[in-house]
Amino acid sequence: MNLTINNLSKKFGKHVAVNELSCQFTNGVYGILGANGSGKTTLMRMLATVVSPTEGTIELNGANIFKLGDQYRDLIGYLPQHIGLYKNFTAEKFLLYIAALKGLEKKYALLKVEELLELVNLTHVRKKKVGSFSGGMKQRIGIAQALLNDPKILIVDEPTAGLDPKERIRFRNLLSTISGDRIVLLSTHIVSDIEFIAKEILILKSGKLLHKRDSQELLKEIEGKVWLVQASEREIPTYQTDFKVGNIIRTEKGVELRIINDEQPSANAIIAKANLEDLYLYFFEEDQDAAIAQV
Ligand SMILES: Nc1ncnc2c1ncn2[C@@H]1O[C@H](COP(=O)(O)OP(=O)(O)OP(=O)(O)O)[C@@H](O)[C@H]1O
Ligand SMILES: [Mg+2]
Incomplete structure (x- = not known):
């Protein structure tokens, strides 16, 4: 299976949300x-054929997905960033309802719903109304509905928002397990969601694709640019003004700052081994606070 994006753009008025993006996906997990x-989200909505591009094409094995229409939609599972759930439906009823919308045969749907409830660990609350679910439970039922038709292409938009660490790990492993013969596209701004399971990571900035590589290759981008600096408490604000500062650790001697910078930030700075969190700060400095709060 080969999903190819050619020179894809989406404009909203003058605003360019996705900008001349080209890339290719084969089986495996891709982190966006x-x-x-x-x-x-705009990219994923185009991949799910919810919105059409302003320019460019998306092709599955050489055929335009918008022309394939339902033939393509039968192959995909999509978990939108903000999924509308039917609050008064029980978990089981909701999944059976979506299964019917997807055209699954009743007998098969009953079996599939049971299997998926088990997979996302919601069997014990299958008779409870979706409206009473926690954020994480809603997310899990969202994932289950996306898997109902056994999709060959799974598109999940920030699926781990609202999940606790244990649920995140569970979810990660789930995606990793099912990705063998599927294309899984997962968007996130939480590095740890994709650090270990993604075959490749796409870095998107202002609608442009900056990189699409495996994590080890990506880390080479910032090799030699991550520094540990011993400083005093009152030097912190100056460092924060002048550099991209990651973790700040208090030690017996003072503080140790993790700084991402092309050049050595101070005479006592020593090079540290880069990780994906550093990479995120390197590319998305303006979103630093959000990144730190989320990891
Ligand atoms: N329907 C729309 N009409 C106008 N502008 C839009 C629309 N959808 C998205 N945009 C704009 O396009 C840009 C990209 O938005 P998008 O939702 O794709 O980003 P995102 O990476 O998913 O962000 P987030 O991490 O907040 O979910 C933003 O500037 C957004 O305001
Ligand atoms: Mg989004």
């Missing part, structure tokens, strides 16, 4: 990393 407003 970008700050707020970088175009992740």
